[in-house]
Amino acid sequence: MQDNFSERIRKSARSHSSRIVLALDIVENKIERLQPRAISIINDLSPYLSSVKINFHLLLPLGFKEIAKINDIAHANGLQTIADMKLNDIASTNETAVNMLWRMGFDAVIANPFVGYDGALDAVFKSAHTAKNGVILLVYMSHPAASEGYGLSIASPKRSLFEEFISRAVTWKADGVVVGATAPDRIAAVRKRIPKETLIFSPGVGVQGGDAKKSVQAGSDFLIVGRSILESSDPVEAAKRICRESSNRSFA
Amino acid sequence: MQDNFSERIRKSARSHSSRIVLALDIVENKIERLQPRAISIINDLSPYLSSVKINFHLLLPLGFKEIAKINDIAHANGLQTIADMKLNDIASTNETAVNMLWRMGFDAVIANPFVGYDGALDAVFKSAHTAKNGVILLVYMSHPAASEGYGLSIASPKRSLFEEFISRAVTWKADGVVVGATAPDRIAAVRKRIPKETLIFSPGVGVQGGDAKKSVQAGSDFLIVGRSILESSDPVEAAKRICRESSNRSFA
Numbered sequence: 478m479q480d481n482f483s484e485r486i487r488k489s490a491r492s493h494s495s496r497i498v499l500a501l502d503i504v505e506n507k508i509e510r511l512q513p514r515a516i517s518i519i520n521d522l523s524p525y526l527s528s529v530k531i532n533f534h535l536l537l538p539l540g541f542k543e544i545a546k547i548n549d550i551a552h553a554n555g556l557q558t559i560a561d562m563k564l565n566d567i568a569s570t571n572e573t574a575v576n577m578l579w580r581m582g583f584d585a586v587i588a589n590p591f592v593g594y595d596g597a598l599d600a601v602f603k604s605a606h607t608a609k610n611g612v613i614l615l616v617y618m619s620h621p622a623a624s625e626g627y628g629l630s631i632a633s634p635k636r637s638l639f640e641e642f643i644s645r646a647v648t649w650k651a652d653g654v655v656v657g658a659t660a661p662d663r664i665a666a667v668r669k670r671i672p673k674e675t676l677i678f679s680p681g682v683g684v685q686g687g688d689a690k691k692s693v694q695a696g697s698d699f700l701i702v703g704r705s706i707l708e709s710s711d712p713v714e715a716a717k718r719i720c721r722e723s724s725n726r727s728f729a
Numbered sequence: 730m731q732d733n734f735s736e737r738i739r740k741s742a743r744s745h746s747s748r749i750v751l752a753l754d755i756v757e758n759k760i761e762r763l764q765p766r767a768i769s770i771i772n773d774l775s776p777y778l779s780s781v782k783i784n785f786h787l788l789l790p791l792g793f794k795e796i797a798k799i800n801d802i803a804h805a806n807g808l809q810t811i812a813d814m815k816l817n818d819i820a821s822t823n824e825t826a827v828n829m830l831w832r833m834g835f836d837a838v839i840a841n842p843f844v845g846y847d848g849a850l851d852a853v854f855k856s857a858h859t860a861k862n863g864v865i866l867l868v869y870m871s872h873p874a875a876s877e878g879y880g881l882s883i884a885s886p887k888r889s890l891f892e893e894f895i896s897r898a899v900t901w902k903a904d905g906v907v908v909g910a911t912a913p914d915r916i917a918a919v920r921k922r923i924p925k926e927t928l929i930f931s932p933g934v935g936v937q938g939g940d941a942k943k944s945v946q947a948g949s950d951f952l953i954v955g956r957s958i959l960e961s962s963d964p965v966e967a968a969k970r971i972c973r974e975s976s977n978r979s980f981a
Contacts, residue, residue: 504825508793533818533826537833540792541760565815565841566785567872569956573756574785581789589817591843593874620819622845630884638881704821 619657658687871909910939
């Protein structure tokens, strides 16, 4: 039987001894340079990565064939690929979007649980799990205003929206959750509440102030890193350093 | 001085006597057929439209040049174009995404106020308003589970998240808000709370059960319609009918 997404990304992580999800957030004015740069970054850094995350930096300007080729090359380098859509649309749009992502070769998609299940993320979970692909839900982001959304307290049931989102991730059988590396206590709180096999992805290491070692200690399985590697004068060395800093807990 | 987005879309609406924002949600397996179909729909229907909304159905598989051409043709037909990203990312990604949208020729973007302002939508408003383009915020969507997000009651300040989002739209100077056509009372409540020049866009007319006439009576300025037109046996007639049904209030 074919492995599902979380099994595949665990294997990639173990074989490369890396918890890094490289965010391919390439800022490049010349659109024809985007795909070649993405490919060259993957070829240079893949021994130190578990996976790559592709965001609107590439999804918007590039078309089907260009994205599919990037995914092919990532797979040939033993990496999984995640489409960072932060999807929060109605079911008919979500279904068309994620079916297109799977055709392009993606292994997982990031979605926002805020939009709810019925007539919205139900379509994403159904399509992803049929294809043995993954759904990763945002549970607490790492930017300054994250408290204006994820940090709200809701009246009924009386708890934080953050706790509500953890509960949705468990009920809906998310393959992973996103919790910012900027608050290790929050990572530890999520780790206690979700099943062992549900992966924690933590963005915000480096530029945004998060610490790789503390995040992994608190329970993060993967670190989403973009600018700290891509904007480094020596990206390979930067990736190796983050691998070392996050090797304090062995892979499950 | 150049008109801003809300002035431009009002002019398009008046000159075509139409409140319709056509959602170009084309479901088409053959990717090479997507752009020609989008263009032919625009050419056939533009006399009965104010604008088109482009979603992941096209944004994902098509590249820069193909999307830019669709926008060019829409503009040549006197229509405005809106990118329906439901954007809810951090500032650096949002900035790259919306700058790319403006380069592609879009006039406005849809974003989710849930993500907050600092380090998130601040970048979207700044970029859009510098370019005289628009930001439309989701305030209440039209799908079954919308209550799981937009309908939540928050503890502090004690009010519904829906009311909080209206207040964000006002404070952040959104050019428009999205409020589902499925609840005219809610449209009327928003109309009372936002400035006269802030436009209300209502999806959910037709397939989802919303009524064009009642929405406009309650205060909607624009109706976002996709499947009711695209899946009709006579799309021109379907668009004309919605124009007639929504002509009960004159354009401001």
